[in-house]
Amino acid sequence: MGEKKIFVTFYRLSAKESSKDWRSDVDILKDAIETLRASLSKMYSQNEKLRKELVSVNSVNIRLKQENDELIEENKTIKKQWVDEHTRNEKYQKELIEENQDLKEHIIRLSEENEALKQDKEKLEQELTQLNTKPLNIVPASQKSPKVLLAMGDKFYNGDGVAQNYAEAVRWYKLAAEGGNVTAQRNLGNCYYDGVGVVKNIAEAMKWYKMAADQSSVGAHDNPKNNNSKNKSRTSKAVRENHKARAEIYRANAEQGDVSAQNNLGDCYYYGRGVQQNYDEAFRWYKVSADQGNASAQNGLGNCYYYGRGIKQDYIEAAKWYECAAKKGNPEAQNNYGQCYYFGRGVVKDERRAFVWFKRAAEKGNADAQRNLGNCYYDGRGTERNAAEAMKWYKLAAEQDNNEDSD
Numbered sequence: 001m002g003e004k005k006i007f008v009t010f011y012r013l014s015a016k017e018s019s020k021d022w023r024s025d026v027d028i029l030k031d032a033i034e035t036l037r038a039s040l041s042k043m044y045s046q047n048e049k050l051r052k053e054l055v056s057v058n059s060v061n062i063r064l065k066q067e068n069d070e071l072i073e074e075n076k077t078i079k080k081q082w083v084d085e086h087t088r089n090e091k092y093q094k095e096l097i098e099e100n101q102d103l104k105e106h107i108i109r110l111s112e113e114n115e116a117l118k119q120d121k122e123k124l125e126q127e128l129t130q131l132n133t134k135p136l137n138i139v140p141a142s143q144k145s146p147k148v149l150l151a152m153g154d155k156f157y158n159g160d161g162v163a164q165n166y167a168e169a170v171r172w173y174k175l176a177a178e179g180g181n182v183t184a185q186r187n188l189g190n191c192y193y194d195g196v197g198v199v200k201n202i203a204e205a206m207k208w209y210k211m212a213a214d215q216s217s218v219g220a221h222d223n224p225k226n227n228n229s230k231n232k233s234r235t236s237k238a239v240r241e242n243h244k245a246r247a248e249i250y251r252a253n254a255e256q257g258d259v260s261a262q263n264n265l266g267d268c269y270y271y272g273r274g275v276q277q278n279y280d281e282a283f284r285w286y287k288v289s290a291d292q293g294n295a296s297a298q299n300g301l302g303n304c305y306y307y308g309r310g311i312k313q314d315y316i317e318a319a320k321w322y323e324c325a326a327k328k329g330n331p332e333a334q335n336n337y338g339q340c341y342y343f344g345r346g347v348v349k350d351e352r353r354a355f356v357w358f359k360r361a362a363e364k365g366n367a368d369a370q371r372n373l374g375n376c377y378y379d380g381r382g383t384e385r386n387a388a389e390a391m392k393w394y395k396l397a398a399e400q401d402n403n404e405d406s407d
Helices: 002-014 022-128 146-158 166-178 182-194 202-216 218-222 224-229 237-255 259-271 279-290 295-307 315-326 331-343 351-363 367-379 387-406
Strands: none
Touching: 022 351, 022 387, 146 166, 146 182, 166 182, 182 202, 182 387, 202 367, 202 387, 237 259, 259 279, 259 295, 279 295, 295 315, 295 331, 315 331, 331 351, 331 367, 351 367, 367 387
């Protein structure tokens, strides 16, 4: 309405139309302008209100977009976790299939061995009745230490200075074995297993093999002294000088970046070969070599963490380094990693996985793993109880230990 009045008034003024009262036209124009101004003000207020509402809507849209982005990221994370878990499950299933295949092969071999034992049993018992088993009373056994009793058994077994007499060897081995001598226990187990100097008795052989294994097998990893004892040098001064010279060569090459030399220098410090024993230095050189992928160094580093030598004891770190070396085929690390699972140190206790790693190391000739595997079969830990299979692995370990003792 105001706009129309303004238009009409301007038209009349521009056309110079006469008016009885031109002031009336001016007043009309002022009223129209005022009305228009009010309308513009009202429109501005409405526009301002709409602008604020638009800003509010935009803020809501931005927040909703952020929440949507977060949901997308969360969904990606969940999907990745699912894929990782699925991959792990497939890997574990593959391992189980391989283990089952190995067990089937062992069952076949065991059946063949049992058949051979049945065929030989009667023949061996007949031969045994022809042996001269008259005991010789030379020295009162009660006055001898287990070590001396073992030596006496060896003399009769080998015919060293006396007439060879397997039955007398068995008698001395048994006295030493009952006194706790591990080597005598293994020898006595061999005699019962092979039927030498005594009637063949698999159960009795198993008893003595198990006794020896319990003293020098799984428990050895619990005792750092046992773990280290086999590596301490008991040799002559000339050999110690040779160790010292080797340590210097290892040091020179290690400082030039030779990975194997770095591991060997770590061994020198760990066992005190050619240098003063220093676990801190052993840890340092093992770490340098292990970080470059040396499996032996990774196992050595695992030992440092396991026993707290040169570093704070940490079973989780020990298991981590044992696993690295074990997966590269290092038999010592495979046995050590198996013991982590056996005792539940650094990993969740899992006797089945312990059995798997003991078996891998045992098949590569590791004597400690062979004893551990024998214990698993004997006690039914991580596998079905199988006395014959336990006997097989105890005997393999005993034969290796006897070879080391003779060296």
